[in-house]
Amino acid sequence: MASIIYGQIAKIIVIFIATLAIIPIISGFFGFFLPSFGYFPILGKNEFNLNYFYLSFSIPGISKSITLSFFTGLGSTLLALFFSQVILLYLFKTRVYNYIKIIISPLLALPHITMAIGLIFIFSPSGLFFRLISPWLTEFERPPNIFIMPDDYGFFLILGLVLKEIPFFILVSLAALQEFSARKIFDLGRSLQNSNFSSWCILIFPLIYKKIRLVIFIVIAFTASVVDMSLILAPSTPSTLAIRILQTYQSSDADSLFIASNLALIQLFIIIILLLFWMILEKIVSHKLFFIFFMKILSFKIFFIKKLLFITSLIFFFLSVLGIISSLLWGFSQNWYFPNFFPKNITFDVFTNFYNENRFIIFISIFISFIVSLISSLITIIWVELIDILKIKKSFLEWIIFIPLFIPQISFLVGIQSFMIFFNFDSYLVSLIIIQLFYVIPYNFIILAPSLREIQKDLIIVATSLGKNRFQRLINIKIPIVMSSLLTSFAIGMLVSFSLYTPVYFIGAGRVTTLTVEAVNLALSGSRQDLGVATFFQILIPILILISVAYFNKKMIKWRL
Amino acid sequence: MLTNIKNIFVKIIFNLCLIYSLIYFIFPSFAFERNNDWKDVLKKAYGQTIYFHAWGGAKNINSYIRWASSEVKKKYNITIKHVKVSDTANVVSKILSEKNVNKNNNGTVDLVWINGENFSLMKTNNLLFSERWIFDLPNSKFLDFSNNPSLLNDFGIPTDGMEMPWGVSQLNFYYDTKYINSPPRSALELKEYIMKNKGRFTFPQPPDFVGTSFLKQILIELISDKSLLKSKYVPHEHEKELDPLWQWLDEVTSHFWRNGKNYPSNYLAMTELVAEREIDFGMAFNIAHASNSISEGKLSNSVRSYIHKKGTLANVHFVAIPYNSSNKAASKVFVDFLISPEAQIKKQNKEFWGDPSVISINKLSQKWKKKFLMLPRGVATLTNEDLKMKLEEPHPSWVKVIEDKWIKKYGSSD
CATH class of the missing domain: 3.40.190.10 (Periplasmic binding protein-like II)
Incomplete structure (x- = not known):
């Protein structure tokens, strides 16, 4: 009897949460979908028309912006996926493999923008690279007059995204590798006289791929519409579509809201087309003929290429580290100008000034990400429990959780803004936290849900027979068992929230700012010293989060034993 | 007699009231x-x-x-x-x-x-x-x-x-006296300089405020009849008045920093570029900007400001x-x-x-x-005498036209 009541309540709650989640998503969607056809009743526009498509496509240079976004999304995802596999393949059989998670964690934790700034510090004509070879080799007394970055084709944007997504792909691949006996399969491949390379490609990669397909789709959607990295690394005459949306939205023209919405819809189309294109690629790659072709390629002696690939991945790794180190150095240096390779003087003034002026921002950034991740972890646990009570298997409802990651952030936020105006909602902090939840819950869910669901049924049955009710079982048995994934997901949630740019920019509306938004502003104002200090905190805070979570994890395990 | 005095008294009071209320109504902000x-x-x-x-x-x-x-x-x-x-x-x-x-x-x-x-x-x-x-x-x-x-x-x-x-501001430029003897002090001299020194000049990308102002400055210097800028822009009638500006830009843009394909996002980003010597000239609306940057340690002590001979845009914010x-x-x-x-x-x-x-x-x-x-002036801040030549801002309706056309011509290559 009791269980029936439980079931009814659970059902109601599931429907309630699902509606709560769906309402903002739908309003965000219609918030840009309707205005893009010229329909926006509060502004007295009650008629649908296709006029704004015409206006969008007549914006100068828009076709180049669209092309840029398209190829950024495709290129960076493909390359990042490829190199993540190359790195794993080379490290799989070595001792480094055990430490790989620790090595990539800091890189993973960095906000995207930090990586972009690092690249600027290395590759601009006055950057580290030219300082290294000047003036002794090049005789450059001043930065050379060459045009390197941001390049016209968005290669640096792709590079920045690749550097940032490789660690992410490695992390999810590692998780996937744990789910099947990869070592055995790999050895089997080797014993059949296949090279490391081909064993990986033919036997292991397809298994990984199946597990990380969703993540790949998320990365495609993200990279094709990235805002913060584009602001720094994309060409500016013209920039990517995401930036064009931002610019249009900000201009004070009467029509800007409608055109921005229309561009947001086009951005969504681009992502849909990219995903379809990717699925066609999947079909081609898995085709028999292609497989034979692929085997032929792999059977060549491609020692040179393989070494080249490995060296490229190493270079990628060092680029990321070097860029970050040099931006850190800037925060503590004075008069560090071309062609000095090292700063002449070290100073802490910039650091203390920055800290004094931005203490509140640093605090609020940590606060927001803490609250967001906390709520998000709670929601994930409640959701999994509820689904468990209702015994729904592979619920389509769970797709709702991932929708926000497929709608381009910029489009969604332009849409949400229209509704915020409509509802006259004034609390910026609360609405920012709510909106951030949509971007944090999916990551919490990916990490936490599987481990919650893998708990052995025996333990639960024993607990039930001991008269423990559902809530006691959750608190006393389930949560202690999944404690380490809970902490990991909590940390990742904080990191995701901490590095969000677009939602804070739009929803915070300047009243609530975080360090990431501040860092982008500093980067655009070219203040390298302050930017260096901002970068310092951008790195320090995520690493502190990771370390403290690791510490708690250790403590908890001791306590449990 | 007594009633007379009384009447006068009442009259005076009445009049006073009248005057007072009149004052009150006409000048509500009476001291x-x-x-x-x-x-x-x-x-x-x-x-x-x-x-x-x-x-x-x-x-x-x-x-x-x-x-x-x-x-x-x-x-x-x-x-x-x-x-x-x-x-x-x-x-x-x-x-x-x-x-x-x-x-x-x-x-x-x-x-x-x-x-x-x-x-x-x-x-x-x-x-x-x-x-x-x-x-x-x-x-x-x-x-x-x-x-x-x-x-x-x-x-x-x-x-x-x-x-x-x-506050009051005036468009001003700055350069490092260690490397440049005499800076170009008009649109034409600037063009000459850019053609001779490829890749060493740029301005903030319009619609940035300073970037657009730079375009207005060039337009004012080149337009045939300055008085046109005082009135509202009339789309078809005034279109050709902008031609001297586009001609000037057509000639020099490919000689800009990064071939005119990339621009700094604002005037502060330019300061950093001048400091690194990627470019030769910076610009700002704040007349003390160069001095401030020197005291912040961003620019070298030998940096000085200047304005164009015929004056530069000045405005109040x-x-x-x-x-x-x-x-x-x-x-x-x-x-x-x-x-x-x-x-x-x-x-x-x-x-x-x-x-x-x-x-x-x-x-x-x-x-x-x-x-x-x-109050002391900064080393690189121009005196009031130096800043005497001021140009009036064009009517705001010109701004949008200049910005849009610039973005179309130079800010969005296909």
Whole structure:
């Protein structure tokens, strides 16, 4: 009897949460979908028309912006996926493999923008690279007059995204590798006289791929519409579509809201087309003929290429580290100008000034990400429990959780803004936290849900027979068992929230700012010293989060034993 | 006799009442009353919080605003939250959309730092708080409105007392004397310089404020009839007047820094480029910018400022209260503090901002007069004599045209 009541309540709650989640998503969607056809009743526009498509496509240079976004999304995802596999393949059989998670964690934790700034510090004509070879080799007394970055084709944007997504792909691949006996399969491949390379490609990669397909789709959607990295690394005459949306939205023209919405819809189309294109690629790659072709390629002696690939991945790794180190150095240096390779003087003034002026921002950034991740972890646990009570298997409802990651952030936020105006909602902090939840819950869910669901049924049955009710079982048995994934997901949630740019920019509306938004502003104002200090905190805070979570994890395990 | 005196007495009293009420009706801000009104404003403002939307790209300006906020907190218990804006057009469109959905009080913007086309847009859309409010503020007595028409005109548009002057700026350039002997001091000389020194000149990418102003500067120097710029832009009639500007740009753009395919995002990013010697010239609207950057250690001591021979664009920047500001009283009190001698001298001080004051020295007490005259100038700041040649801002309607056409021609290569 009791269980029936439980079931009814659970059902109601599931429907309630699902509606709560769906309402903002739908309003965000219609918030840009309707205005893009010229329909926006509060502004007295009650008629649908296709006029704004015409206006969008007549914006100068828009076709180049669209092309840029398209190829950024495709290129960076493909390359990042490829190199993540190359790195794993080379490290799989070595001792480094055990430490790989620790090595990539800091890189993973960095906000995207930090990586972009690092690249600027290395590759601009006055950057580290030219300082290294000047003036002794090049005789450059001043930065050379060459045009390197941001390049016209968005290669640096792709590079920045690749550097940032490789660690992410490695992390999810590692998780996937744990789910099947990869070592055995790999050895089997080797014993059949296949090279490391081909064993990986033919036997292991397809298994990984199946597990990380969703993540790949998320990365495609993200990279094709990235805002913060584009602001720094994309060409500016013209920039990517995401930036064009931002610019249009900000201009004070009467029509800007409608055109921005229309561009947001086009951005969504681009992502849909990219995903379809990717699925066609999947079909081609898995085709028999292609497989034979692929085997032929792999059977060549491609020692040179393989070494080249490995060296490229190493270079990628060092680029990321070097860029970050040099931006850190800037925060503590004075008069560090071309062609000095090292700063002449070290100073802490910039650091203390920055800290004094931005203490509140640093605090609020940590606060927001803490609250967001906390709520998000709670929601994930409640959701999994509820689904468990209702015994729904592979619920389509769970797709709702991932929708926000497929709608381009910029489009969604332009849409949400229209509704915020409509509802006259004034609390910026609360609405920012709510909106951030949509971007944090999916990551919490990916990490936490599987481990919650893998708990052995025996333990639960024993607990039930001991008269423990559902809530006691959750608190006393389930949560202690999944404690380490809970902490990991909590940390990742904080990191995701901490590095969000677009939602804070739009929803915070300047009243609530975080360090990431501040860092982008500093980067655009070219203040390298302050930017260096901002970068310092951008790195320090995520690493502190990771370390403290690791510490708690250790403590908890001791306590449990 | 007695009744006569009584009558006269009554008459006098009656007349006094009449005169008094007349004065009261005609001049509501009659000195005595004004004082009382202001006390009311202060009372209303006490303990309130306002959101001041102001461009937040420059560190020294931000810290100046922070200082001003802490002073008002101490004096009047008003909390100022500085909302750092990257483009003021964004603020205007926000207020406009609030008006569209009838959010007529409790707006998100309480006070905005503004001038030029953004002001004109707010004025034409009736987004501004009542006319003449600026004259109600006690400290407005330090501004010489009658002798200085630029305080009541913003890009040729009468302000009608709907925005308070805050500071004065003039477009100026700077260069390092160690490497360059004599900088180009006109559009034509500049063209020559750019053609000879490929890749060493750039400007902030329009629609950035300084970038667009640079284009206006070149246009003013090249246009056949300057007086055309004073009136509204008429689409078909005036289109060809812009041709000299496009011709100039057509010739030099490919010789810009990064081949004119990339531009710095604002004038601060240019400072860094000058410091690294990627480019030869920087530009700013703040006349003390080069000096400030020298004292911050960003630019070398040998950097100096200059303006073009025929003068450069000069304007006044203002603060305005939107019609739906949630707390007009507190905004007024803050504005009154911003134009006080205390706040203006600090603003003019090169250690803080270096932005010239809007108040007239002649209207100040001896003590303050002395203080203002004692204020040191930065090494790279031009004297008033050097800055004598000023060009008037074109009518705001030209701005949008220039920006759009520039973006079309140079900012969006396919």
